[in-house]
Amino acid sequence: MSNLRNLSSFTLIVIFVCLSLIGGVLVPLLPVKLAPSRTLPGLTVSFSMPGNSSRVIEAEVTSKLEAMMARVKGIRKVNSTSDNGRGSITLELDKHADIDATRFEVSTLIRQTWPQLPEGVSYPKISTRRSDDKAARPFITYTLNAPANPILIQRYAEENIKPVLGQLKGIYKVELNGATPMEWQLEYDSEQLSRLGITLSAVQQAINRHYEKEFLGVCSIEKGAGGKEWIRLVRTSTEKEMEFAPGAIQLRAEDGTMVTLEKLIKVKHVEERPQSYYRINGLNSIYLYVTAEETANQLKLSDEVKRLMGGLQQKMPAGYEVHIGYDATEYIQKELDKIYFRTGLTVLILLLFVALITRNLRYLLLIVTSLVVNISVAVIFYYTFGLEMQLYSLAGITISLNLVIDNTIVMTDHILHRRNLKAFVSVLAATLTTIGALVIIFFLDEKIRLNLQDFAAVVIINLAVSLFVALFFVPSLIDKIGLEKKKRKKKGATRFLGAVLPQRLCPRPTWAKRLAVYFTRFYQG
Numbered sequence: 001m002s003n004l005r006n007l008s009s010f011t012l013i014v015i016f017v018c019l020s021l022i023g024g025v026l027v028p029l030l031p032v033k034l035a036p037s038r039t040l041p042g043l044t045v046s047f048s049m050p051g052n053s054s055r056v057i058e059a060e061v062t063s064k065l066e067a068m069m070a071r072v073k074g075i076r077k078v079n080s081t082s083d084n085g086r087g088s089i090t091l092e093l094d095k096h097a098d099i100d101a102t103r104f105e106v107s108t109l110i111r112q113t114w115p116q117l118p119e120g121v122s123y124p125k126i127s128t129r130r131s132d133d134k135a136a137r138p139f140i141t142y143t144l145n146a147p148a149n150p151i152l153i154q155r156y157a158e159e160n161i162k163p164v165l166g167q168l169k170g171i172y173k174v175e176l177n178g179a180t181p182m183e184w185q186l187e188y189d190s191e192q193l194s195r196l197g198i199t200l201s202a203v204q205q206a207i208n209r210h211y212e213k214e215f216l217g218v219c220s221i222e223k224g225a226g227g228k229e230w231i232r233l234v235r236t237s238t239e240k241e242m243e244f245a246p247g248a249i250q251l252r253a254e255d256g257t258m259v260t261l262e263k264l265i266k267v268k269h270v271e272e273r274p275q276s277y278y279r280i281n282g283l284n285s286i287y288l289y290v291t292a293e294e295t296a297n298q299l300k301l302s303d304e305v306k307r308l309m310g311g312l313q314q315k316m317p318a319g320y321e322v323h324i325g326y327d328a329t330e331y332i333q334k335e336l337d338k339i340y341f342r343t344g345l346t347v348l349i350l351l352l353f354v355a356l357i358t359r360n361l362r363y364l365l366l367i368v369t370s371l372v373v374n375i376s377v378a379v380i381f382y383y384t385f386g387l388e389m390q391l392y393s394l395a396g397i398t399i400s401l402n403l404v405i406d407n408t409i410v411m412t413d414h415i416l417h418r419r420n421l422k423a424f425v426s427v428l429a430a431t432l433t434t435i436g437a438l439v440i441i442f443f444l445d446e447k448i449r450l451n452l453q454d455f456a457a458v459v460i461i462n463l464a465v466s467l468f469v470a471l472f473f474v475p476s477l478i479d480k481i482g483l484e485k486k487k488r489k490k491k492g493a494t495r496f497l498g499a500v501l502p503q504r505l506c507p508r509p510t511w512a513k514r515l516a517v518y519f520t521r522f523y524q525g
Helices: 002-006 009-029 054-069 099-116 150-160 162-166 190-196 200-210 298-314 328-358 361-384 391-418 423-443 446-481 490-500 509-524
Strands: 042-048 075-083 086-093 125-129 140-146 171-177 182-188 216-223 229-236 250-252 258-260 265-271 283-292 321-327
Touching (some): 009 446, 042 099, 054 086, 054 099, 086 099, 099 125, 140 150, 140 298, 150 162, 150 283, 162 298, 298 328, 321 328, 328 361, 328 391, 361 446, 391 423, 391 446
Antiparallel strands (some): 042 086, 075 086, 140 283, 171 283, 182 265
């Protein structure tokens, strides 16, 4: 720090200007989003049971699963929801919990509880939510509707839309949903199984053992025309299509011989029976979900996605239409406009007070320049520490502007009146007091801390940078622009007081003179 003090005023100004330019270049690279992306790790177990009321699902399925999962180590909170035809259980994990180990333990408990669940319930599906998950939620969704089968619409989107959007820089993943999923249909001969002494439960257990990592949910056994029977297998729990290989699965017959499953069944990959239909203007529709990377600027990325989708829509077959279903950037832009307006209004009011009090354009120029340099240099630290520009952090920037301007004004006035930097100790103490109060946020409950930590970090960075600006940049700029204390004549002040104070209030000239001298000294500081 002593070396910096020895540098010339021009050198210090150039250093801060260069840092400000670097900060200006990094502004477009800051991640802009609606809300903080960091969350506590968690698991969600979901299932369906068509045709049953919420009361039945709660009593027969949800309560049993919830009782088993509550014993898992590392779970801090369990929430469950039972609706008509479906249910879900949300598990909030401790920040130190191993999410993979917990998922494995929950999966094991589900397998143990599965035989006790009633018929008709689907095999529970487990989805994870990691604290550092880049794919927290889609920031923009589209609906693609056309006069075609949903599965054909989805295949068209898989081949023509998904690859184009997936190559865009900043896109984490593109998902398609809405078409009836495919399933494996295992057709078997019940008489053949009876001759070999193989039961359906043995077939199901053999499939479960083979796919224990990525379990294929076994649904109800169904019968068709001509006495045909089959087992329905849904997609994998990881939402990926998976090749079903019956030749790798072996069963033991009643006489002790091993028989491969492919000799007992016929495998078909068919479309699952639709549970619901979704149409827009009489046309079948599917959903397109676009998720951004954690470090992406969603405002800029949204414009690029819309531009690409506009070009793809012109190449689509007749009858195909694309509509925006949800766009988080619209709300982000509205909130940003509000924050920009409030920030601009705050700065304008502060500068207006400074202008009215000082009535000095050079003083006003010093305040404005110091504020711009302070925020620009702070952007470098925003980018370095990976802070997100969301509603909380933007509010922190607005609040910290007042404190930053205060530090600049205090140092400027002290330099003009006392010609030294001794006021920096007082400024440092006051700033550290504020920073110390904000540090408490980092010791709050984990859920609250994740929402407010960017707010606290932004304010702390702005205040820390303002100390260096006040100590090095402000004195150098005062020296270069020739800002000096405005001299006021004592005689003018005495005449002013003599004109303002009526004679009857000061019958004795001695007291009038003393009062004039007192106010003059106070006025001159």
